Amino acid sequence: MIMHTFSCSNGHINEKLVKMDTKEVECPDCDQIATKVIGCPKIKTDSWKSTRKWAKQRETQVKYERKHGITLQT
């Protein structure tokens, strides 16, 4: 079993644990056929960027919380 990224015709991106030779799965969001995304660097770059962005926002928020002695809901 291996983790693969699948994309359906509606643009949903999902990661699934599947057999090595699995090429298609059913999209959990819309039940359409989702095909395997092979080594898509764009998606990886985007998720990396958004992870960094999130980390930066979180950092800012933590500083704010400490300063004001409160905890904000995320």
Ligand SMILES: [Zn+2]
């Ligand atoms: Zn879908």
